[in-house]
Amino acid sequence: MPLKVVVQVSDLNSVPQALKSCRNLLSEVPDAVVEIVFHQTAINALVKGKGFDDEIRGFVERGVVIAACRNSMRDRGIRSEDLVDGVTVVNSGVAEIVKKESEGWLYLRL
Amino acid sequence: MPLKVVVQVSDLNSVPQALKSCRNLLSEVPDAVVEIVFHQTAINALVKGKGFDDEIRGFVERGVVIAACRNSMRDRGIRSEDLVDGVTVVNSGVAEIVKKESEGWLYLRL
Amino acid sequence: MPLKVVVQVSDLNSVPQALKSCRNLLSEVPDAVVEIVFHQTAINALVKGKGFDDEIRGFVERGVVIAACRNSMRDRGIRSEDLVDGVTVVNSGVAEIVKKESEGWLYLRL
Numbered sequence: 395m396p397l398k399v400v401v402q403v404s405d406l407n408s409v410p411q412a413l414k415s416c417r418n419l420l421s422e423v424p425d426a427v428v429e430i431v432f433h434q435t436a437i438n439a440l441v442k443g444k445g446f447d448d449e450i451r452g453f454v455e456r457g458v459v460i461a462a463c464r465n466s467m468r469d470r471g472i473r474s475e476d477l478v479d480g481v482t483v484v485n486s487g488v489a490e491i492v493k494k495e496s497e498g499w500l501y502l503r504l
Numbered sequence: 505m506p507l508k509v510v511v512q513v514s515d516l517n518s519v520p521q522a523l524k525s526c527r528n529l530l531s532e533v534p535d536a537v538v539e540i541v542f543h544q545t546a547i548n549a550l551v552k553g554k555g556f557d558d559e560i561r562g563f564v565e566r567g568v569v570i571a572a573c574r575n576s577m578r579d580r581g582i583r584s585e586d587l588v589d590g591v592t593v594v595n596s597g598v599a600e601i602v603k604k605e606s607e608g609w610l611y612l613r614l
Numbered sequence: 615m616p617l618k619v620v621v622q623v624s625d626l627n628s629v630p631q632a633l634k635s636c637r638n639l640l641s642e643v644p645d646a647v648v649e650i651v652f653h654q655t656a657i658n659a660l661v662k663g664k665g666f667d668d669e670i671r672g673f674v675e676r677g678v679v680i681a682a683c684r685n686s687m688r689d690r691g692i693r694s695e696d697l698v699d700g701v702t703v704v705n706s707g708v709a710e711i712v713k714k715e716s717e718g719w720l721y722l723r724l
Contacts, residue, residue: 489529
């Protein structure tokens with residue numbers, strides 16, 4: 395059974411390193427099922443035109459779920475249509491993470 | 505059975521965002537059992553008069569356990585009587601976290 | 615059965631606090647089996663002569679596995695022979711962490 399991993403990215407400054415770490419994870423464990431949850435300031439990385447569009451789309455094309463926290467979006471006036479295509483919106487990033495953990499997903503905080 | 509979540513807060517600068525995330529977690533999963541462990545520089549947020557008194561007391565009144573790491577307190581000369589009322593002191597924040605995990609609590613690092 | 619704990623250290627600035635927290639963990643749970651994975655900028659702490667040699671060796675002598683992420687080493691031109699004696703190299707720090715989690719190790723992100 396493949397590893398299922400839910401990844402938390404909180405800080406916008408950590409996004410480039412976090413995405414690199416996710417690519418490394420998929421290189422080492424190619425059949426891992428991965429969902430990356432962006433919340434707090436990191437939510438800004440999912441907005442179109444912020445420099446992460448191609449990377450985000452590349453993950454989505456590989457089957458990685460990219461989840462945006464609606465609470466973090468609301469705090470910053472970010473609308474669904476502002477997000478890079480293919481991003482999924484969840485009500486609460488932290489609730490999403492612990493629900494996945496409760497279903498047996500492994501947790502990684504980058 | 506309700507989700508049980510042990511939350512780690514390490515960095516004083518992250519405390520406002522971390523407390524907001526905890527409120528969002530409780531809004532989305534109202535019956536979650538939550539313990540928030542403060543250690544390292546975040547321990548200072550539990551001292552009376554540092555601006556977090558009302559928020560901390562609000563969590564305690566909702567049944568959230570607010571745990572202060574005794575090692576972090578000792579390093580900074582913080583005594584039990586300096587803490588906001590209702591805060592619980594644990595010997596070691598990190599040991600508290602892994603013990604809770606070993607008892608099936610889900611882990612969230614904010 | 616002793617607790618098994620895999621610890622993630624990502625940020626070089628957090629290394630002194632992280633090592634102190636690991637010592638506190640071992641003081642409180644002396645029979646814990648601990649592996650500390652260094653990746654991203656924290657990898658630099660494992661290079662000889664960066665000021666952490668004695669602390670790292672102290673952990674290794676206590677049976678703690680100190681793991682260096684090869685991806686993080688490669689990005690920074692760090693070779694195996696540059697590392698403090700006793701450090702173990704793993705292909706990918708994040709993959710190491712989730713594999714340990716999948717084997718029942720508890721996760722701690724410092």
